[in-house]
Amino acid sequence: MATVTKSFANLSLTSSYYAYTWPDGSHAVSTPTTNQSTTVSFTSASMGIPSGASISSAKFTFSLTTPAHGTLIRELNFNGTATSPVNSGASVTLKSSNSVYFRFKSGTSNTSYPAVPPAGEPKTTKTNSSKISLTDIVLTVIYTLPYTACTPPSSASVSPSISEDNATLAYSGAAGGTSNAITGYEVQYAESIDGITWDSWQALKVVASSSGSGSFEVEPSSTRGNYRKYQMRTRGAAGSDYYSTWKAVSGTVRRNSAPAVPAITAPADNTTIYNSTPRILATVGSDADSHAQTVTASDFTPSSAGDQAVAKKLVLRRTSAYSAGAQSVSIKATDILNVDSSDANRAFTYAVPSWTDGTLTAGTTKIKAAHMNELRTAVNNVRAYYGLAAVSWAQAITAGSTSIGGWKDHVLELRGAIDDIVSLVNGWDTASSTHNIPAISWLAIPTNSPSKAVMDQLRAVIPTL
DSSP, X not given: OEEEEEEEOOEEEEEEEEEEEXXXXXXXXXXXXXXXXXXXXXXXXXXXXXXXXXXXXXXXXEEEOOOTTOEEEEEEEETTEEESSOOTTEEOOXXXXXXXXXXXXXXXXXXXXXXXXXXXXXXXXXXXXXXXXXXXXXEEEEEEOSSOOOBOOSEEEEEOSEESSOEEEEEEOOBOBTTBOEEEEEEEEEEESSSSSOOOOEEEEEEEOOOSSEEEEEOOOSSTTOEEEEEEEEEETTOGGGOOOOEEOBSOEEEOOOOOOOEEEESOTTEEEOOSSOEEEEEOOOOTTOOOEEXXXXXXXXXXXXXXXXXXXXXXXXXXXXXXXXXXXXXXXXXXXXXBOOOEEEXXXXXXXXOSSSSOOTTXXXXXXXXXXXXXXXXXXXXXXXXXXXXXXXXXXXXXXXXXXXXXXXXXXXXXXXXXXXXXXXXXXXXXXXXOOOXXXXXXXXXXXXXXXXXXXXXXXXXGO
């Protein structure tokens, strides 16, 4: 059984009448007035009594002052039924909608009369009044329920903890109540950007089911990186008054975060390369969910295929030759849930190598300052493409003034600058040599005079870098 109460405002009701005395000493009284309180209306629902409840008892209790002249009427009118005289503890019949008022009409048993008037005078009149006060007026209702509430699941959890589309909420141990079969479940969620401070609960979905255990999908946050937690309760056929309490679901779900854009070391922006199928040097970016990623660029293949860990270095190589001119690449990462990073873009120029005296003839073509300086320019251009600093050459080579005796040192200096590039590229992806620069077997350098073969080799290496 359950008990609810409703309190009412204190009342003070007054009734009056007239007492008369005639010269012969006879007396009379008028009919007392009736005082009625304001009608108060209320519903059983407003008292918190669930629909379908069986009322065991409904009683009014109050404290009452004793009226001065006795009581003719002291009435409680409840839903049109009068109880008179009414005393504390009076029973009433409660309905879904109710109205109540009190009435009071004084008795005259203790009337005080006026004095006898002199002979020949008319009657004398005196006003008598009586008052009752009702305090601590309370309606107490005891009721029983035809149903019992459902019980929530004894166990409920959600997985996976990181989701791109939906997560699965699994539950067990829920039960219906007396005459209150399970009709489904109600799910709410709260959201957080950090998994610590949560927003208020929001309605998520209602699932129709008659089972005490099972699973269904729940949606993660629409905002990447945000967390959601859930609670659920069991719905029953008897209505919302008999749903279960809320059960907190263990675990949270975080909406999958997009991976960071891959870092591009090469090409550096607005640089020049002489290889028609150039390389990209990239590093797999961070991922808030610690997911592996694939790195792609249109018409490029990576040195290591498939999903790669954060910070993995990759060499991507163009699959078809560029035509000479301005080019651009766009590279991105995709995590294991197929979420893409932003694009990283680079602009550069592919230039077909062009050399002074394109064909060197042994014994005929003299090695000139122009030949050496354009090699120096090309090498520094390629170094810039790969993010390496330009070489500050040890000696300027000036036509007509620079001694040919330093030619060997100039060649060695060029070879060293190229070897830096080869070391960078070939040491980039240590797990794969797929896109390495072919090993260079440098020719011996003659000691007496510049060599056509040595110069041709330098020229031939440039487009392979």
